Amino acid sequence: MRKVAESTVRRLSLYLRFLEEFEGQGVGTVSSGALASRGGTTSAQVRKDLSFFGSFGKRGLGYPVPELADRLREILGLKRRYRVGMIGAGKIGSALVQYRGFKQRGFDIVAIFDSDPAKIGRQWNGLTVLDIASLEKELAHRPLDMAVLVVPAEVAQAVTDRLVALRIKAILNFAPVQLSVPDDVVVKTVNLALELETLSYALASR
Amino acid sequence: MRKVAESTVRRLSLYLRFLEEFEGQGVGTVSSGALASRGGTTSAQVRKDLSFFGSFGKRGLGYPVPELADRLREILGLKRRYRVGMIGAGKIGSALVQYRGFKQRGFDIVAIFDSDPAKIGRQWNGLTVLDIASLEKELAHRPLDMAVLVVPAEVAQAVTDRLVALRIKAILNFAPVQLSVPDDVVVKTVNLALELETLSYALASR
Numbered sequence: 001m002r003k004v005a006e007s008t009v010r011r012l013s014l015y016l017r018f019l020e021e022f023e024g025q026g027v028g029t030v031s032s033g034a035l036a037s038r039g040g041t042t043s044a045q046v047r048k049d050l051s052f053f054g055s056f057g058k059r060g061l062g063y064p065v066p067e068l069a070d071r072l073r074e075i076l077g078l079k080r081r082y083r084v085g086m087i088g089a090g091k092i093g094s095a096l097v098q099y100r101g102f103k104q105r106g107f108d109i110v111a112i113f114d115s116d117p118a119k120i121g122r123q124w125n126g127l128t129v130l131d132i133a134s135l136e137k138e139l140a141h142r143p144l145d146m147a148v149l150v151v152p153a154e155v156a157q158a159v160t161d162r163l164v165a166l167r168i169k170a171i172l173n174f175a176p177v178q179l180s181v182p183d184d185v186v187v188k189t190v191n192l193a194l195e196l197e198t199l200s201y202a203l204a205s206r
Numbered sequence: 207m208r209k210v211a212e213s214t215v216r217r218l219s220l221y222l223r224f225l226e227e228f229e230g231q232g233v234g235t236v237s238s239g240a241l242a243s244r245g246g247t248t249s250a251q252v253r254k255d256l257s258f259f260g261s262f263g264k265r266g267l268g269y270p271v272p273e274l275a276d277r278l279r280e281i282l283g284l285k286r287r288y289r290v291g292m293i294g295a296g297k298i299g300s301a302l303v304q305y306r307g308f309k310q311r312g313f314d315i316v317a318i319f320d321s322d323p324a325k326i327g328r329q330w331n332g333l334t335v336l337d338i339a340s341l342e343k344e345l346a347h348r349p350l351d352m353a354v355l356v357v358p359a360e361v362a363q364a365v366t367d368r369l370v371a372l373r374i375k376a377i378l379n380f381a382p383v384q385l386s387v388p389d390d391v392v393v394k395t396v397n398l399a400l401e402l403e404t405l406s407y408a409l410a411s412r
Contacts, residue, residue, distance in 0.1 A: 006404055013403045017382070040384055076403050077410025084402075095301040101382060101399035106406075146405055170405040176223070176307060178246050186408040188401050193307035195394050196290075197219045197282050198212055199352055199376040200312075202392040204283025 004052055011049050012072055014039045019069040029062035081106045083143070085168075087159055088150035089114035089122075089129045092174055096148060097125050107146070111138065132159070139166050146170040153177045160187075214255050218278055220245045221252070225275040235268035287312045289349070291374075293365055294356035295320035295328075295335045298380055302354060303331050313352070317344065338365070345372050352376040359383045366393075 018038040022030055032046040039046070050068075053075050073079050084107050086093050096102070097109050112124055113132040122129045130138055147163050149156060149171055156175035163171060164185055173179055173189040181187055224244040228236055238252040245252070256274075259281050279285050290313050292299050302308070303315050318330055319338040328335045336344055353369050355362060355377055362381035369377060370391055379385055379395040387393055 009404050009407045010400060012407075013397075013400045014384070038384060075407070075410070077406035078403065082402075082406060091301040091304050095297040096398065098297050099398060101397075102402065105399045105403065107399070107402050145409070146402065170409055172401055172405060178220070178244060186405055188404050190396070190398070190401055191219075191307075192302065192305060192396070193311045193313070194216060194219045195378055195396055196288075196308065196313050196352070197284065197311065198215050198394050199378060199392055200283035200288060201215045201218075201281070202283075203351070203376055204281070 008049050008052065009076070011039060011041065011045070012076060015046070015049070016069060016072040016076065016078075019065055019072065022065045023069055027065055030065055030068075031062040035063075078106055081108055082145040083108060083110045084146045084148060085110065085139070085144040086112040086148050086150065087132070087135075087163070088174075089116070089119045089124065090150055093148075093150040094124065096150065097127070109148075110142070111144065113138075135162055136166065144168050146172065149173045149175055149179075151175055210258050214258065215282070217245060217247065217251070217255050218282060221255070222275060222278040222282065222284075225271055225278065228271045229275055233271055236271055236274075237268040241269070284312055287314055288351040289314060289316045290352045290354060291316065291345070291350040292318040292354050292356065293338070293341075293369070294380075295322070295325045295330065296356055299354075299356040300330065302356065303333070315354075316348070317350070319344075341368055342372065350374050352378065355379045355381055355385075357381055 015035050018035055019030065032043040036043045036046045050063075053071065084102070086097055086109050089112050093112070097112060102109065109125070109127070112127050112129045113135055114120060114129050115132045119129050120131045143166070145168070147168050147170075149159065151159055153175045156173065156177050157179060160171065160179045160181060164181055169185050171179070171181070171185065171187045173187055176191050176193070179187050179189070221241050224241055225236065238249040242249045242252045256269075259277065290308070292303055292315050295318050299318065303318060308315065315331070315333070318333050318335045319341055320326060320335050321338045325335050326337045349372070351374070353374050353376075355365065355369075357365055359381050362379065362383050363385060366377065366385045366387060370387055375391050377385070377387070377391065377393045379393055382397050382399070385393050385395070
């Protein structure tokens with residue numbers, strides 16, 4: 001499969017959401033224009049994005065909703081469930097564990113780790129917070145597909161190195177640092193202050 | 207000022223973080239190579255990003271750290287503080303209110319609103335959760351610069367329309383919907399499930 005830009009992947013995720021709404025409403029076919037207007041983009045962009053992955057739909061008839069949704073789920077790797085570990089049981093971790101959007105998309109949080117004795121052993125959404133010291137032992141027999149990293153910046157790289165050694169290939173990082181990982185590990189960093197800075201930039205540059 | 211891509215703005219934010227670390231260590235000048243290696247990019251990219259905003263530094267001498275940091279703060283609109291309202295007092299809202307990264311960057315959460323009677327009147331980080339019904343009354347005499355929207359998808363557009371009517375020009379949206387706003391309002395949507403989907407895509411497309 002050709003490498004596509006992250007912005008394309010994000011649009012595919014959005015299209016899938018709209019298609020699923022259409023599915024729920026019993027809509028059989030949808031035009032590129034309808035997908036575009038919901039995604040804040042153009043028909044040409046929709047057609048271009050989808051053309052990366054083969055041909056869908058027939059000219060003038062629109063895209064068949066269930067088939068296209070299914071194909072997008074396949075492209076996005078959403079035809080399976082993922083075992084996700086939450087590394088860090090702070091405020092953000094707590095909110096994420098209870099975030100329904102993850103489970104709805106197939107991301108099951110199956111383990112939570114922290115280093116704080118006050119948190120270890122607590123029950124969180126049916127899971128017991130485990131000691132990060134036992135990370136290797138706990139995951140030896142139940143590997144994770146992904147980790148969500150919500151630890152302080154100063155320990156993020158050390159924890160990442162341990163996750164990499166455990167052969168975890170995908171990390172969603174909330175620590176405000178750039179992580180070094182081998183080429184076969186994918187890291188996506190979410191920096192919430194930085195999101196606000198894109199807004200302050202927009203306000204300042206008027 | 208010319209319009210620059212969001213990816214450029216994000217890199218500028220990262221450069222600023224590194225420059226502030228260098229400042230803290232008393233480093234006087236920094237090369238584009240040093241900034242690049244910290245930001246996971248190239249020297250050429252650093253020079254190109256900075257050239258958008260005028261000329262910095264002298265060839266062969268590197269960039270003067272305090273001056274460049276100050277200029278980036280100016281470009282990013284970070285030489286002032288922002289009054290930010292949290293709209294929605296759920297789990298994510300709770301985590302964000304306590305998130306120190308916001309205050310450190312000049313984003314002060316000054317008001318929290320919710321519609322749930324069980325939450326209204328509670329104390330959160332020194333703030334009282336206010337009734338969303340009184341949004342207009344509460345903000346009439348103390349306007350907000352920005353709003354963080356953490357409400358259910360089905361009410362997000364209606365709340366946005368009220369924020370727009372209150373002349374709030376910047377919204378950080380956590381609701382999984384595409385918001386319609388006038389051209390002079392900037393919206394940045396953060397979709398955490400979608401972040402995981404960029405990872406599942408990366409795993410699936412190997």
